[in-house]
Amino acid sequence: MVADEQELTGGNASESVVRIGHTVRKPWLENSAAVQSYLSALRSSGVDVPQPLGRDEHGRSTVEYIEGVLAMDHLPLWRDDLLRVGRMIRQIHDASxxxxxxNPGDWKMLLPAExxxxxxxxxxxxxxxxxxxRWVFIDWDGAGPSTRLWDLAYAAQSFGLLFDGQPVDDAALRLRALVDGYGADAALSKALPAAMAKRTAAMFDLLKSSHATGIQPWADMYVNGxxxxxxxxTHYVARNQATWEQALA
Structure with missing residues (x-):
């Protein structure tokens, strides 16, 4: 790493991520060209995402660095913030x-949607x-073919803090706020609780199977918490299905 490069830490699945000025550089991956094209298309549709800047002189994927703080460090978000997040996700999906x-079947998706x-x-x-x-979603390396339901299920579960130890009624209110912001129709709202349970279980299964086969970085993540x-x-989301259904009814 050269003098003007600042290593960026905090991610689990990306290596050699550095900041240079107002840019972020990371290794060029098989899907990087498609991801940069996707970001360009979203920006052309008025969605605020990091500006794609192609490859640098070392062949690294380069995008705009976004100033601010991680939402993760300010949880739980309040209703107005969750409404805003829901609107952001809806804007991304609509523009997409x-x-x-x-060729969606050719993509190597980590947790593929049906x-x-x-x-x-x-x-x-x-x-x-x-x-x-600006409020901006970063780290688009995993972008690829999916569905509104599968993508929203993960967002709703994570922003709603549908995790063990959280008061269920509070989690349900956060879930409702994000889905209200998204403006989900009746069919999407009805399908969401089951999709959240399936998506959460899929994440656990990925970590567990990666640990068994030694696939990194998921193998180490499985044992480090x-x-x-x-x-x-997975158990929390599944056993409270009736509460999520009532919240979104």
Whole structure:
């Protein structure tokens, strides 16, 4: 790392991420070209996402650095903030309707959705939301084919803090606020509780199976606290299905 590079820490799945001035540089991946194209399309549709800046002189993927603080460090978010987050996700999804999705079966998705029909971020969570003068979702490396339901299920569960130890009634209110902000119709709202349970279980299964096969970084994450977190979250989301259904009715 050279003198003007500042290492960025905090992520779990990305290596060699650095900041240089107002840019973020990270290794160029198989899907980086498609992700940069996706970001360009979203910006053209009026969505505030990091500006894609192509490859640098070392072949690294380069995007705009976003100033601010992580939402993760300011949880729980209040209702007005959750309404805003819901609107942001809806804007991304609506704009994504105009983005061509080529050969969805060829993408190597970490947690694939059934019958993908929409380009999505796939990790719209508090650890990827910067709040400052602008509110912007960052870390689009996992973007690819998914569905509104699968993407929203993860966002609703994570921003709602549907995790073990959280008062269920409070979690239900946060869930309702984010979904209200999104403006989900009756069909999407009805499908969401089951999708949240399935999406949470899929995350735990990924960590568990990666630990068994030695696939990194998920194998280490399984034993350093993430495995237990997602195991208990899976049970929490599943056993409170009736509460989530009532909140979204």
């Amino acid at each position: 309707e105009t983005v061509p999705m080529r 019958n993908p029909d929409l380009m999505c971020h796939n990790d719209v969570a508090p650890w990827n939301l910067i709040m400052g003068d 993430h495995g237990e977190h997602w195991r208990t979250a």
